[in-house]
Structures are given as C-alpha cells and as structure tokens.
Amino acid sequence: MSTNVKAFGTEAADADLQPMNIDRRDVTPQDVEIEILYCGVCHSDLHTARNDWGGSKYPSVPGHEIVGRVTKVGSEVTKFKAGDLAAVGCMVDSCKTCDNCKQDLEQFCLNGFTGTYNGKDKHSGGHTFGGYSEKIVVDQHFVLRVPENLDLAAVAPILCAGITTWSP
Ligand SMILES: [Zn+2]
Numbered sequence: 001m002s003t004n005v006k007a008f009g010t011e012a013a014d015a016d017l018q019p020m021n022i023d024r025r026d027v028t029p030q031d032v033e034i035e036i037l038y039c040g041v042c043h044s045d046l047h048t049a050r051n052d053w054g055g056s057k058y059p060s061v062p063g064h065e066i067v068g069r070v071t072k073v074g075s076e077v078t079k080f081k082a083g084d085l086a087a088v089g090c091m092v093d094s095c096k097t098c099d100n101c102k103q104d105l106e107q108f109c110l111n112g113f114t115g116t117y118n119g120k121d122k123h124s125g126g127h128t129f130g131g132y133s134e135k136i137v138v139d140q141h142f143v144l145r146v147p148e149n150l151d152l153a154a155v156a157p158i159l160c161a162g163i164t165t166w167s168p
Pocket residue numbers: 042043044045064090160161
C-alpha cells in the first residue's frame with residue numbers, strides 16, 4: 001500500500017522541473033513518515049536532474065537536505081513519535097549487516113548504500129525519490145533528530161552541505 005503525494009521532479013535530463021505525483025510506501029515496522037517542511041537545494045540535485053554524471057533514473061525527484069515533522073511511525077520505531085522534528089540526509093538505507101555498517105559507517109556499505117534519490121529502492125523495486133515532495137518514508141536508522149529551538153529553514157542545508165564541510 002502507498003500514498004500518492006505531490007512532488008517536484010523532471011521527466012528527462014533536458015526537461016524543466018515540474019509538479020508531479022509520486023507514491024510513498026505505507027510505514028513498515030521500522031519506518032518513519034515525515035511531512036517535509038524544508039528541503040535544501042544541493043548541486044548534486046542539479047547534476048542528477050541533468051544526468052551530468054550518467055545513470056540518472058526518471059522521473060527524477062531530487063532533494064537530500066530534508067527537515068520536517070514526523071506524522072506516523074511503524075510499530076517497532078523507538079527513536080521517534082508523531083510530532084517530533086526529524087531530518088534526512090543523502091542516505092535512506094544500507095545492508096546493515098556488513099563490517100562497515102556494523103561500525104556505523106553506512107556510507108561505506110560493502111553492498112552499497114541507498115541514496116535518498118536515484119537509489120535502488122528495496123521496497124518499491126524502482127528508484128528512490130528525494131525531498132522535493134510533501135512526504136517521505138524512511139527507515140528510522142537513517143532519520144535524525146532535530147531540536148525544537150532551531151530555525152528549520154537553516155537546518156536543511158546542514159544535512160548535506162553542512163556535513164560535507166564538517167566531515168573533513
Ligand atoms: Zn548534497
């Protein structure tokens with residue numbers, strides 16, 4: 001089962017971004033559903049929309065600097081409840097069983113992590129859609145907590161541009 005939500009995406013490398021509808025899965029026991037309030041615009045979004053790196057899948061819905069409010073959680077979710085602020089960066093899944101995942105280095109998952117967009121979606125069998133959309137459903141392991149006292153519009157870019165600067 002899934003929910004149809006509004007999104008902004010592109011149907012081809014040379015097409016403008018336009019309103020479209022995409023499906024978001026219903027929460028599985030480990031999932032968090034987030035109403036997206038802000039999503040930063042990363043240059044990777046543009047590269048993917050334009051297929052600058054090759055391998056872009058269409059329709060492409062970019063966006064991996066996501067902040068919003070939790071609307072629903074799965075039965076086994078312990079980190080979040082409805083109403084919490086939450087954020088999602090550039091990854092939404094990984095194998096969780098390889099040596100790197102076990103060391104919390106999911107970005108080096110030996111079986112390949114799942115990108116927030118243009119990744120292989122294990123649930124749908126298609127590709128993942130990013131944060132230029134009303135809602136997203138993500139495994140709780142890849143959802144981050146956000147304090148209530150922050151300016152949410154300013155939080156969004158931390159999820160990719162910010163961590164990129166901090167990490168080195
Ligand atoms: Zn980015």
